[in-house]
Amino acid sequence: GFSQRDLGPRWKAWGAALRPHSLAASPDRASLSRRLPGPSPSALRPAASTSSPPEGSRSLRRSWRGAALVSALSSFVSLSQVEQKRHFVDHRRVLVRGGNGGSGASCFHSEPRKEFGGPDGGDGGSGGHVILRVDQQVKSLSSVLSQYQGFHGEDGGSKNCSGRGGAVLYVRVPVGTLVKEGGQVVADLCRPGDEYVAALGGAGGKGNRFFLANDNRAPVTCTPGQPGQERVLHLELQTIAHAGLVGFPNAGKSSLLCAISNARPAVASYPFTTLNPHVGIVHYEGHLQIAVADIPGIVRGAHRNRGLGLAFLRHIERCRCLLFLVDLSLPEPWTQVEDLQHELDRYKEGLSQRPHAIVANKVDLPEAKARLPQLRAHLGQEVIALSAVTGENLEELLLRLRELHAASEEAELGRGRPPLGGARAGAAGPGCCDLGPGL
Numbered sequence: 383g384f385s386q387r388d389l390g391p392r393w394k395a396w397g398a399a400l401r402p403h404s405l406a407a408s409p410d411r412a413s414l415s416r417r418l419p420g421p422s423p424s425a426l427r428p429a430a431s432t433s434s435p436p437e438g439s440r441s442l443r444r445s446w447r448g449a450a451l452v453s454a455l456s457s458f459v460s461l462s463q464v465e466q467k468r469h470f471v472d473h474r475r476v477l478v479r480g481g482n483g484g485s486g487a488s489c490f491h492s493e494p495r496k497e498f499g500g501p502d503g504g505d506g507g508s509g510g511h512v513i514l515r516v517d518q519q520v521k522s523l524s525s526v527l528s529q530y531q532g533f534h535g536e537d538g539g540s541k542n543c544s545g546r547g548g549a550v551l552y553v554r555v556p557v558g559t560l561v562k563e564g565g566q567v568v569a570d571l572c573r574p575g576d577e578y579v580a581a582l583g584g585a586g587g588k589g590n591r592f593f594l595a596n597d598n599r600a601p602v603t604c605t606p607g608q609p610g611q612e613r614v615l616h617l618e619l620q621t622i623a624h625a626g627l628v629g630f631p632n633a634g635k636s637s638l639l640c641a642i643s644n645a646r647p648a649v650a651s652y653p654f655t656t657l658n659p660h661v662g663i664v665h666y667e668g669h670l671q672i673a674v675a676d677i678p679g680i681v682r683g684a685h686r687n688r689g690l691g692l693a694f695l696r697h698i699e700r701c702r703c704l705l706f707l708v709d710l711s712l713p714e715p716w717t718q719v720e721d722l723q724h725e726l727d728r729y730k731e732g733l734s735q736r737p738h739a740i741v742a743n744k745v746d747l748p749e750a751k752a753r754l755p756q757l758r759a760h761l762g763q764e765v766i767a768l769s770a771v772t773g774e775n776l777e778e779l780l781l782r783l784r785e786l787h788a789a790s791e792e793a794e795l796g797r798g799r800p801p802l803g804g805a806r807a808g809a810a811g812p813g814c815c816d817l818g819p820g821l
C-alpha cells in the first residue's frame with residue numbers, strides 16, 4: 383500500500399537525489415529501486431551494523447530534514463526489505479495455454495431477389511501464441527504468473543468475413559532464464575530479446591464457403607477452431623556472471639564484492655545475511671568489465687539441499703571461473719576449501735575444476751595472519767591473502783581475476799563458443815551461452 387505518490391513531489395525529488403547510482407548492479411536491488419525509488423534498505427541501516435557505512439547513509443543524514451519523515455521511512459524500509467526478499471524469485475512453474483482458434487461460420491448469402499446466394503461463412507481466426515521474451519528490465523521471475531492463457535481467435539462471420547486472429551501474448555522473463563519441460567531443458571534464454579514460443583495458438587476452423595465444390599454447391603459444413611497448445615513449463619533463473627564468489631556464510635563474500643565492485647549487498651556479522659545472488663561489475667582499464675557474483679547459501683550438505691540448498695548451487699553453474707573465499711579467522715581454514723569443492727562436485731561433477739583462485743579473507747586479524755603459512759602448506763597452491771575490510775592486497779586479487787577471465791575466455795573461444803560478452807552494469811548479467819558440464 384505504500385507508494386511514492388503518498389509522499390508527494392518532495393519525496394520524489396529527495397528520492398532521486400539519494401538514489402545510489404551503484405544499486406543497479408545487483409539484480410534484485412535494481413528491481414526494488416525501480417518499484418520504490420529511493421535509498422536502498424542497506425544504505426538506510428544503522429551504521430553500527432555495517433563495517434563501513436555506505437555512502438548512501440551519509441548523504442541521507444545530510445539531506446534528511448524532518449524527523450517525522452524519517453520514522454515514516456523506517457517503516458517503509460522494513461516493508462521494502464520484506465518485499466525484496468519475497469520478490470526475488472528464481473524458479474517458477476507455469477501453465478501456458480495458447481489461444482483457441484475461432485470456429486468457421488456456416489451461412490448463405492442472402493439478398494433481395496437473389497435466391498441461392500451460395501455459402502459465405504468465413505473462417506475462424508487462429509488463436510494467439512504465448513511467447514517468452516527476454517527483457518533486461520526484468521530482474522527476477524517474480525513478475526511471472528503461474529498461468530497464462532493466450533488470446534482466442536474470433537469466430538468467422540457471414541459475408542465471407544474471417545475472424546480476427548488472437549494477439550500474441552508476451553511473457554517478460556529475465557536474462558538467464560532456463561526453460562524446462564519434464565526435466566528436459568527446452569530453451570536457454572540468455573540474451574536480451576531472445577524469444578521462445580511456449581504455447582502455440584490453435585488453428586481457426588473453416589467456414590462453409592471453404593467446402594464449396596462442383597458436386598456440392600450448398601455445403602452447410604463448417605469446422606470448429608482447434609484448441610491452443612497446453613504445456614507445463616519450469617522456468618529457472620541462473621545468475622550470469624564471469625566469476626562467482628564461493629564461500630561459507632560469514633566468510634566475507636559480500637564485503638569483498640563491495641570492496642572491488644559497485645554492488646552494495648548487505649554486510650553483517652551473522653550467517654545468511656545475503657539471501658539472493660548479487661552481481662557486481664569490476665571495471666578495469668581499457669573498458670574491460672568483469673561481472674562477479676556473490677552467491678549465498680553454501681553450507682556443508684548443500685548438495686543434499688541443506689541450508690538454502692540446491693537453489694544457489696545452480697547459480698554457480700553459469701560462472702566461468704570461481705573465487706573460493708576462505709575465512710582465515712576460523713581454525714583449520716583448509717577444510718573450508720575442501721568442503722566447498724566437495725559440495726560443488728557432488729552437485730555437478732567437475733564444477734570445482736573450473737579456473738579458480740583461492741582467496742583467504744580477514745588477514746587483518748592477527749590470529750588469521752598466523753594461519754596463512756599453514757593454509758598454504760596444506761593446499762600446496764597459491765593463496766591470495768587479503769582483507770575486504772581494510773582493502774589490503776586487493777590488487778593481487780584483481781590481477782588474478784583478470785588472468786582467470788582471460789584464460790576462460792580463451793578456452794571458450796577454443797571450444798568454438800562465443801565469449802560471454804562485455805558485462806553491463808545494471809543487467810543481471812551479460813549475454814551468455816550454455817556452459818556444458820565441467821565448464
Ligand SMILES: Nc1nc2c(ncn2[C@@H]2O[C@H](COP(=O)(O)OP(=O)(O)OP(=O)(O)O)[C@@H](O)[C@H]2O)c(=O)[nH]1
Pocket residue numbers: 433629630631632633634635636637638648649650651652653654655656657678679743744745746747768769770771772
Ligand atoms: N576483520 C575482518 N572482518 C571482515 C572482513 N571481511 C568481512 N568481515 C566481517 O565478516 C562479517 C561477514 O561479512 P559478510 O560480507 O556479510 O559475509 P558473507 O560471506 O557475505 O556472509 P553471508 O551473506 O551471510 O553468506 C561481517 O561482520 C564483516 O564485517 C575482513 O577482511 N576483516
Ligand SMILES: [Mg+2]
Pocket residue numbers: 635636637647648649655656676678
Ligand atoms: Mg553476504
